[in-house]
Structure formats: C-alpha cells, structure tokens
Amino acid sequence: MISTRFQNKIFIITILLIGVLLYYPILKNNFVYDDYYTIVGNPIIQTDNNPIHYFTNPAAYYNRLGYNHNYRPIGAWILSLEFSYFQFNPEYYHALSIILHAFNAIILFFIFSNFFNKPVYAFLGSLIFLIHPVQTEAVSWATEQTLLWGTMFILLTALLIINKEKIPKKIYYLYIPFAFLSVLAKDQFVILPILVIAALWFLKADFKKYFAEIAVTSSATILYIILRAIIIGSFVTQQEAWGGGNYPTFLTMSNVFAKYLSLIIKGGPLTINYDDFPVTTNLSPQTLLSVLIVISFMAALIIFKKRAPLISLGVAWFFVTLLTVTNFPFPLNSLMNERFLYPALPGIIIVVLSLVMLIEKRINIWNRPPENRHPEQNGGSRGFKNGFNNRFLASLRMTKKLFPQFSNGPSLPFRPSSLILTALFASLLIYYGINTRNRLYDWRDEENLWNSALKLSPNVRNWTNYIRALSINGKDEEAARVAIDGGAQYGSFNYYVDDIKSRFNLYPDVPTVNDVKDAQAVRLAIIYSRMKKFREAEAVLKPRLRIINNSNSRRVAITLSDIYLKTKDYDKSISILRNIQKGLRPDDEILFKFALSEFLKNGTMNNLERLSGLLKNRILKKMLPTLLLAYKEKESGNWKKVSLLLIPTLTSNPMAVLIEPYLWLGEAEIAQGKFESAIQVHREILRIDPSSTDARRMLKKIEELQKNQENQNY
Known part of the structure; x- marks a missing residue:
C-alpha cells in the first residue's frame, strides 16, 4: 500500500x-x-x-x-x-x-x-x-x-x-x-x-x-x-x-x-x-x-x-x-x-x-452488491433529489437487463467509473496540452504574436502591430505589402482606412496606394524610406500634405520633411518646416530640423543664432553645433568622427528631446564593428522611447551581425 x-x-x-x-x-x-x-x-x-x-x-x-x-x-x-x-x-x-x-x-x-x-x-x-x-x-x-x-x-x-x-x-x-x-x-x-x-x-x-x-x-x-x-x-x-x-x-x-x-x-x-x-x-x-x-x-x-x-x-x-x-x-x-x-x-x-466526484459516487452503484445499490446509503443522494435517483436506478436496471454479464458488480476486475473518468481526463489533458504547446509558439516574438492575433481578429491594432513587428525583423517588403493591402486582405477598418479609394499618383511607376489615414500613411512612408524608396515615400505623404493645424497633419509634414532631407532636397524640407511654424507654435523638434536643413543647405552656421535662441531645451541649445556637424559627417560616411563628436556630448548631456542623435551614434558604432557600444546606445534610446521601432530594429540587426561574426570565427 x-x-x-x-x-x-x-x-x-x-x-x-x-x-x-x-x-x-x-x-x-x-x-x-x-x-x-x-x-x-x-x-x-x-x-x-x-x-x-x-x-x-x-x-x-x-x-x-x-x-x-x-x-x-x-x-x-x-x-x-x-x-x-x-x-x-x-x-x-x-x-x-x-x-x-x-x-x-x-x-x-x-x-x-x-x-x-x-x-x-x-x-x-x-x-x-x-x-x-x-x-x-x-x-x-x-x-x-x-x-x-x-x-x-x-x-x-x-x-x-x-x-x-x-x-x-x-x-x-x-x-x-x-x-x-x-x-x-x-x-x-x-x-x-x-x-x-x-x-x-x-x-x-x-x-x-x-x-x-x-x-x-x-x-x-x-x-x-x-x-x-x-x-x-x-x-x-x-x-x-x-x-x-x-x-x-x-x-x-x-x-x-x-x-x-x-x-x-x-x-x-x-x-x-x-x-x-x-x-x-x-x-x-x-x-x-x-x-x-x-x-x-x-x-x-x-x-x-x-x-x-x-x-x-x-x-x-x-x-x-x-x-x-x-x-x-x-x-x-x-x-x-x-x-x-x-x-x-x-x-x-x-x-x-x-461534479465529477458526485457523479462518480452514483456510477459506483454499478459496482456494489445488489443489496447495497441504493444511493441514499452512505450519503449517495446528497445534492440530488429522489426523482433523479429513481430515474438513475431505473436506467441501471435497464442496463442490467441488456448486459446481464455485468450484473454482479464485484466480479468486475475494474471500476467502470474509474476507467471512464481516467480516459476522459487523459483526453482532456492531452487536448489542452497540444493547444498550449501550439499557443506557446505564437509567443516566440512579436511577429508571430501579432500575426496570430491578426488572423483571428482583423482589427486596426493587430494590423498596426503586425506591420511594426515585420519592420523590427527587417522584413520591409512584407511590411509595405501588408500596409498597402491591409484593407483588402484583413478587412475594412472604418476608422483607419477611408473607403479604400485611390489618390492621384504623382509617379506612374509607383503602385497605387490606398488612402490610409495619417498614422498609417506615415508608417508606410517610413518603411519605404528605410528601403531607400524615397519617391514612393513621397507619393504616400504628399497627397496628405495640407494646412498644419493638428498633430496628425504635423506628423505628415515632419516625416515628408525628413524624406526631403535624406534626398538632399533642402529647399523643400525648409519650405515644409516653415509651413509648420505658420500653422503651429514651433517646438524644439521642428526648430532643430529647420536648423539642420539650413545648415546642410548653406554649409555654415552663421545664420543659426536666431534659431538657436528660440530653442527651449538648454541641453539641445548647447549641443546644436555639435549635432549639426555630426549629421554632416554621418552623411559623408566619416563614422569615426561621428563617434568622436557624439559620445562625449551625449554622455555628458543626456537628453530626451530627440532620439535622432542616438540613432546616428548607434549607426556609427555598428559601422565600426563596435557592437557592444552600439547595443548600449540603442538601449538608451529605448529608455527614452520604449516604442522606438528603429532602436529595436537595430538591436535585431546587431544580434544577427554578432552571430555572423561568431560563425566566421569558428
């Protein structure tokens, strides 16, 4: 025993x-x-x-x-x-x-x-x-x-x-x-x-x-x-x-x-x-x-x-x-x-x-001697009315007539109730175990997690987060496809997709883009920008450019200005930033981007004193010349100079106003093979903005580069 x-x-x-x-x-x-x-x-x-x-x-x-x-x-x-x-x-x-x-x-x-x-x-x-x-x-x-x-x-x-x-x-x-x-x-x-x-x-x-x-x-x-x-x-x-x-x-x-x-x-x-x-x-x-x-x-x-x-x-x-x-x-x-x-x-x-315990008590009547098969004995009827007990006993008597070989309960080598319950519980546990194991794989990373959510519920949040997860994993082509075809593929999002009607396409070789609202338009443009498809990015945002009077129109304008900055079309970038200042009170982010565009256009800082004086953040005002020079060196591919300029500046004057300088520094450290330093920089970005797709994307890239380096060493 x-x-x-x-x-x-x-x-x-x-x-x-x-x-x-x-x-x-x-x-x-x-x-x-x-x-x-x-x-x-x-x-x-x-x-x-x-x-x-x-x-x-x-x-x-x-x-x-x-x-x-x-x-x-x-x-x-x-x-x-x-x-x-x-x-x-x-x-x-x-x-x-x-x-x-x-x-x-x-x-x-x-x-x-x-x-x-x-x-x-x-x-x-x-x-x-x-x-x-x-x-x-x-x-x-x-x-x-x-x-x-x-x-x-x-x-x-x-x-x-x-x-x-x-x-x-x-x-x-x-x-x-x-x-x-x-x-x-x-x-x-x-x-x-x-x-x-x-x-x-x-x-x-x-x-x-x-x-x-x-x-x-x-x-x-x-x-x-x-x-x-x-x-x-x-x-x-x-x-x-x-x-x-x-x-x-x-x-x-x-x-x-x-x-x-x-x-x-x-x-x-x-x-x-x-x-x-x-x-x-x-x-x-x-x-x-x-x-x-x-x-x-x-x-x-x-x-x-x-x-x-x-x-x-x-x-x-x-x-x-x-x-x-x-x-x-x-x-x-x-x-x-x-x-x-x-x-x-x-x-x-x-x-x-x-419930199982109560039911088992009644089923076990089957396995008792005939004289002891009354459910009222030994608490058998607790919780059940006599009517139910009588019907239950009647069913047992009918079963006895149909299967006389099982009429004597004690002769059975096992309790039927135990066998049935064991089989039921075993089946249930196996069923739950298989479902649990399958569900665990959905939690491997955000791409699998939001993909499973999107398949089950094609709503805006699932759609947006799936696109973002694809971007983090470097799958820009797929992210762009999901962003463009999301309305048709995953359902109509009444408050995110405007009747899926096409806008006038500025470039004949660019595929027609659905008329997504501002947030998704900005997201799609950023994806194109990461892929160096700047014309496509411009085509997404330019039709949505309008009078800047709220946060949505502001974000569209700033993103389009960034695209012109990357294509070195400084006049267009400056023009958009000026329009933002007319529609809204300029903040430090807009003033910094305006100063950067002016500096890159003119190649001198002589005319930046007025803009510098408008900056509210003292740290940003102090760092402005260094940041402008760092961006110029980044565009020239002088990664060592970028690090020399930004490391002491950001270390002694950490700031949460802008994350762009941290991204420049992280890019420079990766280019020089300083992976551990780059990891620390991008983790600092996440402390400033935990939702930063760029920081998480670069951390993923660094992880892959480190694995490749280890494989080469072996």
Missing part, C-alpha cells in the same frame, strides 16, 4: 516535470510588447532597488508618459530585483515564469487536497491549472510575472488559512505577509478578504475563529486603497462606462463572462488583443443567453450551498477573483484579457471536480 506522503511526492514531481516539459519552448522567446515598457526600456526598474521608491512613484512600473494607472509597488520592485540578476536576458525571466507557474500548481494541489478526499482529484485539478491554454499569456509574458507572484502569494495565504488547525503557529502566521504581498504585487487581488470570507462561508467555518484572518486580509486591501488614492488619486483607467452606462456595461460583461467560459471549455481560440469585443447596448438573443448563464452561476451559489458546498465555493472563487476586472464600479481600459483568468481558473476546476 502506497503511503499518502509518498503519493503526494510523486504527484508534486510529476507536476514539476510536466510544467517544465510543456513550457520549456518559451526559454527561446524574446521580449514582446509591454516588456519594453516594464523591463527593457524602464530606467527605474533597471537602476533602483529601493522598495520605498516603488510605493511613491506611480510611473515606476510602466515607462510610458501619462500611463500610471497600474499601481503595483511590490510587483514592480520584484521586477527590479530580477533585473539586477537577469539584465536583458529574456530566457531567465521565462525560466522563472515556468517555475512560478509550476509552484502555483503545486500550491493548488495542496489546497485541492483539503477539498477532495481523493488525492488523485487534487492532482488532476492542479494539472488542468498547469496545462490549460488560457495560462499561456500569463506564463509567456515576462511583464505578467507580477500576476504570477501575486497569485503565488494569494494561494499561499489561502492554503495557510484553510489549514489553520494543522500548521504550527510560526508557519501559520506567514499568511500575514503573504496577504499584504499579494495585494501590493497585483491590483487584481484587492478582492482577497472577499475570497477569504466566501471560502469560510461555503466551507461552513466558524467565523469567530477566523476574525483575525478576515481583519488582516481586509487591512491589506484597505492599505492598498489608501496608498493608491494618495499616490495616483484615481481608481479608473477611463472615465466613461462601457456603452455609456451601467446597463450596457452589465450586458457587455455578461457576454465577456460567457466568452471566458467558452475559452475555458474549448481552450481557445486565443489572442493577445480583444479590442474588437463588441460593446452591447441591446438585449439580443445571444446577450440574453449570456445573462442567463451569469444568473445560473449566481443561483448555483445558493442552490448548492448546503447540498454541495464545494460547487458554490468554486463559483464564488471564479466570480470573486474577476470582480476587479468586471468594469464595476470602476471602468477599465479593456473589457477582457486571458491573463485575468489565471487566478480565476481554479474556481471552475473546483466546480468540475466536485
């Missing part, structure tokens, strides 16, 4: 092995998407390990101007500690994510062991949590380690509280720091006291014995609310409710919950972006069905409270952990995300395992 302790050890080792074997492909994955705002391009996380600063600086977690609504002080601080050891090596972050995910599955195994009398149920439940495809976003995305850490802390809190009577006091009181860490690591876990109260309620615990635990978990949530109110001053990420009111929000979120259940059951299809999830204002048949599903789940809380409390607990777990992302009462900037399901999935697993 195998002891329970030995059996648990086998289960734990199996969970670890399956976790590593299933998720190891992500070790080869790169940083993606928000990783550049939270890790790669975040100067605070890279330089500051003082936890106090993460409590007082709302922008510490996410390096993006005006984007400070994610208050996760402990989560951000943990990322800073990780960066101290892992630096810019994504494989280390991914390895830690695998370990955290497997560890969370092990904690769940022990939690489930308290709920189910068979360890195999707890094992199967933890495997579903480990393998399920909806977990891939949280595990594959380095940024979402805050979610993995927060889940670990909240699960440890729950495990300790559930086992209060079994654990030594010194260990038990660890639930106090774990409770505070969970809430401060991930804002989704402010629901901790509600989850604890729900668990105690449905497990029929004595609330008087757990008053301290409720007080501690509530204190953690109250502390977070106070800190967020002081530091950020807001609990919303957008001001207006979805659909304009609570009723449309309720209808929409009912559809979201139905979608969540669909993803859990089917394991897909999965995407990083659910922006096109429809906002519902009317009670359509589909929405009515979603509302009925939500009401049914709510009803299950009451119906099963006495008869099958674990089902009620599972439903409560699922809904409570999703409370903060329901857009009630505070609207978020997104309706749904797969990662929201990471801490909620155990609730559905508890429901499923509870």
